Amino acid sequence: MKTSIIGFPRVGSLRELKFGTEKFFRNEIDRNELEKIAKELRIKNLKLEKESGLDFIPSNDFSFYDLTLDAAVLINIIPKRYKDLGLDDLQEYFAMAKGYQGENGDVKALAMKKWFNTNYHYMVPEIDDETEVKLVGTKVFDEFKEAKNEDILSKPVLIGPYTLLKKLRYVGDKKANDFSDDFIAVYKEIIERLNKLGAEWIQFDEPEIVYDLTDGDKNLFNKLYSEILKSKNNSKILIQTYFGDVRDIYLNLLELDFDAIGLDFIEGLKTKDLIDEYGFKEDKILFAGLINGKNIWRNNYKKTLETIEFLKNKNINFVLNTSCSLLHVPYTLKNESKLDNKYLEHFSFAEEKLVELKDLKELSENNYETDKKYIENQKLFNNRPDSYDKDVNNRVNNIKEEDYIRKPDFETREKIQREKFKLPLFPTTTIGSFPQTKEVRKNRSDFKNNLISEEEYIAFNKEKIKECIREQEEIGIDVLVHGEFERNDMVEYFGERLNGFLFTEKAWVQSYGTRCVKPPIIWGDVFRKNQMTVFWSKYAKSLTNKEVKGMLTGPVTILNWSFPREDIEIKEQTLQIALAIRDEVLDLEKNGINIIQVDEAALREKLPLRKSDWFKEYLAWAIPAFRLVHSGVKEDTQIHTHMCYSEFTDIIKAIDDMDADVISFEASRSDLQILDSLKENNFKTQVGPGVYDIHSPRIPSKEELVNQIKRILEKVSPEKLWINPDCGLKTRGNKEVRESLKNLLNATREVRDENNRNI
Structure with missing residues (x-):
C-alpha cells in the first residue's frame, strides 16, 4: 500500500511566509528576498514529506496568497483593471488579492468567500466576455521542476477545470458553458507541458462535485474531462475530491478515463456505501481519504484499519490518503512546549499526520493487533481526563422548547427599541474591534x-x-x-x-x-x-x-x-x-x-x-x-x-x-449580491451591509461610500438600514481606520440629509 497527501500547509511552521510577505508589503524586503523565503519553505516541505516515506508528494500546493487565484492567473483570468495598473506580475497578483491604492491607480480587491465548509477564504476570480483564456503562467511547471531538482518526482496539484469554472464570477453575458472549450484547450496544454517535463501523476482537485449536481452540471463535467483526458499521454490523471461524497456522479467517474479517483471517507457520508453498492474499477486506483485533514485528533487506527480491510476485501487497488489538504490544520506539534503530554498525545497536526500515514501503511501489512503502535493508539480512545462534567450535561438535557423563543415578537420589540434609543436614520456603528497596534x-x-x-x-x-x-x-x-x-x-x-x-x-x-x-x-x-x-x-x-x-x-x-x-x-x-x-x-x-x-x-x-x-x-x-x-x-x-x-x-x-x-x-467584496435575496424574502431584521472592505488597506472616498449607500437603499428600506464597515478593524492601522470612518460618517450624513429632505 502506498501513501499520499492532497496538500500541505504553506505558511511555515512559524509563519515565515506571513512575516516575509508582510515585510514585502511594507517595502522592507524586495521581491528576490520574498521569493527566497518562499522557496526555502517549499523545499523544507518537500524534504519533510520525502523523509516521512510519503509515496505521492505534491507540488504546486504552495501559494503566496490563494490557490484559486493562482489557477486563474495561470490561465490569464485577470481583469483588465488590474492589468491597466502597469505593475509587475507579483504586484499585480497582490493587487487582485488585497486591492491597490497608489501612484498607478486605485482598485479594490477581488471578492473573497469561504472555501466550501472551512474557515479558509479563497479569492473569487472574475472573468468577462472579453477574457482570453490561455496559458500565460509558469508556476505549476516551475514548482514541479524545483521538486525534481531535489530528486523528487512530485505530483503537480491544480484546481480542476470544473471547480474553477464554478468558482468564477461572471461579468457579462457568458457563463461557464461558454468558456468550456477554452478551458478544455488550456488544461490539455497544461497536461502536455507537464508530460514533457516528466510528470508521472497530475492531480486535479474537483471538490465542487461533492455538491448536489444538476444534469447540466454533470454534462459540463463530462464534456470537460472526456476531452481533456485525451491529452494525458504518459501522465496519469488523479481526480481528487474532498469535503463530501460524490453520490451524484460516482458512476460517471468510473466510466471516464481517470487513472485514479480520490474520495473522502471522513466527510463523505456515502463514500463507503457507493463502493459497496457499485464497486470500483480494476484499472483505476482509489486514493482513499482516511486521515482527517480538517481536525487535529489522532487517527483511530482500529477504525481506519477496518476500512482498509473493507477495501482489501473488495480487491481494490488503493492509496492511503488524507481526506483533504492539510492546509486546514497546524504545521507541527514540535512547537508546543506548555501543554501537558496527557493532552498532546491525543493530537496530530500536519507533520504528525505524515507519521500516521506511515504507521497505518506498516500496520496494514502485519498482524497489527499485537503491534505496540496499535496498542498505544487504542489506549488514547479509552482515556480522556477532565472531559466530563455532570452539571453541564444535566443543564443541556433540561433545555426546554420555550428556552429557544424570545418574547415579544420582533415587530413589537422593534417599536419599543426605536422609541428607547432614538437613533437617527441610518445609525452608524463598527463591528467591534479597533486596531491591534x-x-x-x-x-x-x-x-x-x-x-x-x-x-x-x-x-x-x-x-x-x-x-x-x-x-x-x-x-x-x-x-x-x-x-x-x-x-x-x-x-x-x-x-x-x-x-x-x-x-x-x-x-x-x-x-x-x-x-x-x-x-x-x-x-x-x-x-x-x-x-x-x-x-x-x-x-x-x-x-x-x-x-x-x-x-x-x-x-x-x-x-x-x-x-x-x-x-x-x-x-x-x-x-x-x-x-x-x-x-x-x-x-x-x-x-x-x-x-x-x-x-x-x-x-x-x-x-x-x-x-x-x-x-x-x-x-x-x-x-x-x-x-x-x-x-x-x-x-x-x-x-x-x-x-x-x-x-x-x-x-x-x-x-x-x-x-x-x-x-x-460582509457585502463590500461580494458586490452587495445578498441584498436582492433580502428583498425577495421580506427580511424583517434590521441590516448593516458592510459598505467598505476592511481587509484591504485602501481608504474608501466619501463619494464612493455615498454611492455604495445609495445602491443599498435601492434594496433596503431606510428605516431598516445601519451603516458600518464589513468586519472588525483589528488588522488595520490607526490612520487608515480614522480616515475611512470619517469618510463613512460624512457619506452617511449626506445621504441621511437627502432622505430627511425627501420625507
Missing part, C-alpha cells in the same frame, strides 16, 4: 509573560478604551464599541475564559493570505467560570452618554472556529457553549449594557454542502442555539449579530429565524 499586543504579551502587573495591564487597556470612545465620539459614530484591546482573538479570548478548552502556543492555521488564526481545542464539557466581558463593557459605558455595544462571540462560531471534539456530537458541544454565552448576555444586561452583539461570523461554515442535509444535519439545531443565547433578555435590549465572508442568499430565511434585532454582514 504593536503596543496593544505588547501589553497583552507582557501581562501573559508576567512582565507587568495586572494593574498595569488594566490601566493600559482602560486608557486605550478611553481613546477609542473619544475618537468614535469625535467622528460622530452613533453606537460605540470599546475596541477589544484586551482580546487576542474573537474565539480564543472566550475559550480561555470557558472551562473545557485547551490552547496551543504556535498551532497557526491560514485563514486567508497572510492572516493566520490559532483555533482553540474543545477538550471537555464547556461552561462559564466567571464573567468574561462585563468589566470592560461597563467601564466603556461609563465614559459616554452614547450606547456602547457589549461584544460577544456566538456559540456556533466558537464551535466552528475551534477544533471540536470527536467523542460527542457537534450539536451537544454547541448547546453547552450557548448556555455559557447566555449567562454572559444576561450579566451584561444586568450591568446596563442595552445593546449586545453576539457575532456568528461562521454560521454557514459547517453547513452541509448538500442542501438536503441543511436542516436535518445543521440548521435545525444551529439556529435554535443562537436563539438560546438571547431569548432571556428584556424586550428593550437590542441584540445584534455579525456574519463574515460567505454566501448567505440561500439561507436568508434561516438567518431571519435567528430573531436578532440587527444583523451586519
